[in-house]
Amino acid sequence: MPTVALRPYKTSELVAIEKGFGDIVAPWLDAWQREKVESLTARNVVGNKDILGNSLAELVAIRVTRAIALLANRDSMARILFVKEDLGRSAAPKGVRDKVVDDCLSDLALLFNHVGSCTNQRAELLRPHFHFGSGWAVVTVVFGGKSLVFLLGPELCTRFAGERPVRPPRGQLPTLLAAISDKPLAFGVELGSTTLTIGQIQNLAVGDVVRLDTASTQPVALVSKSGYIVSNGYLGASDIRKAVQLYREN
Amino acid sequence: MAKKVVESVELQQLDAVPGKRKVVTAPALEVVRDVKVRLTAVLGEVSLTVGELFEMAENSVVALNTLVDEDIELVLGDRVIARGALVIADDHFGIQISEIMKKE
Numbered sequence: 001m002p003t004v005a006l007r008p009y010k011t012s013e014l015v016a017i018e019k020g021f022g023d024i025v026a027p028w029l030d031a032w033q034r035e036k037v038e039s040l041t042a043r044n045v046v047g048n049k050d051i052l053g054n055s056l057a058e059l060v061a062i063r064v065t066r067a068i069a070l071l072a073n074r075d076s077m078a079r080i081l082f083v084k085e086d087l088g089r090s091a092a093p094k095g096v097r098d099k100v101v102d103d104c105l106s107d108l109a110l111l112f113n114h115v116g117s118c119t120n121q122r123a124e125l126l127r128p129h130f131h132f133g134s135g136w137a138v139v140t141v142v143f144g145g146k147s148l149v150f151l152l153g154p155e156l157c158t159r160f161a162g163e164r165p166v167r168p169p170r171g172q173l174p175t176l177l178a179a180i181s182d183k184p185l186a187f188g189v190e191l192g193s194t195t196l197t198i199g200q201i202q203n204l205a206v207g208d209v210v211r212l213d214t215a216s217t218q219p220v221a222l223v224s225k226s227g228y229i230v231s232n233g234y235l236g237a238s239d240i241r242k243a244v245q246l247y248r249e250n
Numbered sequence: 251m252a253k254k255v256v257e258s259v260e261l262q263q264l265d266a267v268p269g270k271r272k273v274v275t276a277p278a279l280e281v282v283r284d285v286k287v288r289l290t291a292v293l294g295e296v297s298l299t300v301g302e303l304f305e306m307a308e309n310s311v312v313a314l315n316t317l318v319d320e321d322i323e324l325v326l327g328d329r330v331i332a333r334g335a336l337v338i339a340d341d342h343f344g345i346q347i348s349e350i351m352k353k354e
């Protein structure tokens with residue numbers, strides 16, 4: 001059985017947990033928002049009610065559970081992500097599923113019983129709700145009269161599933177991406193490059209032609225801010241603007 | 251074979267004393283003129299949301315933020331060093347310089 005190392009709470013922390021949104025929650029939440037989960041931030045997930053399909057109370061619960069979890073043990077929570085995915089598929093073999101359920105629940109039970117004993121609140125684990133096809137799982141816990149939704153990420157599920165990784169189904173935009181689908185991205189469109197010496201650059205004059213390495217039949221590249229080539233395409237025009245017709249290499 | 255007289259060498263400590271005059275006497279650009287650098291020609295930018303990006307399929311057309319006849323940029327690192335017209339020279343894309351950015 002996996003164990004969760006718990007540290008004693010300070011009274012101020014426990015008061016904060018009970019209040020739900022104590023001062024202690026905000027800094028943790030901020031820290032979480034800075035954590036990158038493939039550029040997905042807490043605000044994107046928690047703020048998107050429609051995609052998550054949660055009530056506001058549940059969303060609040062997600063924040064609170066995250067805070068409690070972080071207070072209890074940061075490492076254990078690295079394995080417990082709060083993103084709900086409900087594709088309603090069940091692809092993992094039943095044995096694997098049972099193992100994941102058992103292991104997750106013992107982690108969570110330990111965590112919550114500890115928090116419960118510190119706060120005199122009764123923690124009760126409800127029947128878990130797992131979606132293995134998507135790689136995400138949902139566990140509902142009643143704690144201190146609040147229904148808390150634990151959302152377990154693929155990392156956790158994969159760990160318990162051993163060699164067999166649990167992946168989102170292909171052919172549709174995973175809900176994780178859907179949660180950030182409105183986020184704007186900017187890509188540079190690069191025609192090509194060439195190598196010159198500083199001396200040559202110094203001598204450049206108006207009218208000079210700098211020949212690039214790219215043949216005029218070659219595609220141009222869409223490059224992300226981090227330098228990653230996202231796609232290639234052929235240069236053309238769309239109305240009065242330059243444009244690129246995308247294609248996928250290979 | 252005659253025995254050579256050898257002496258051991260003891261290197262003296264050199265103390266760095268701040269001085270005002272630069273020791274590189276050649277003009278800075280002369281020293282680095284043979285340094286090779288990679289220049290990239292940038293056509294413009296495309297703005298897409300994450301959703302739009304992942305819906306892109308083969309043959310999708312995305313418009314850039316630049317006009318058809320607008321000059322393109324020649325970039326060194328993250329700095330635009332020149333602008334010019336998009337041309338084709340010897341079956342290769344090229345840029346015909348129309349403006350050289352002033353040195354800062």
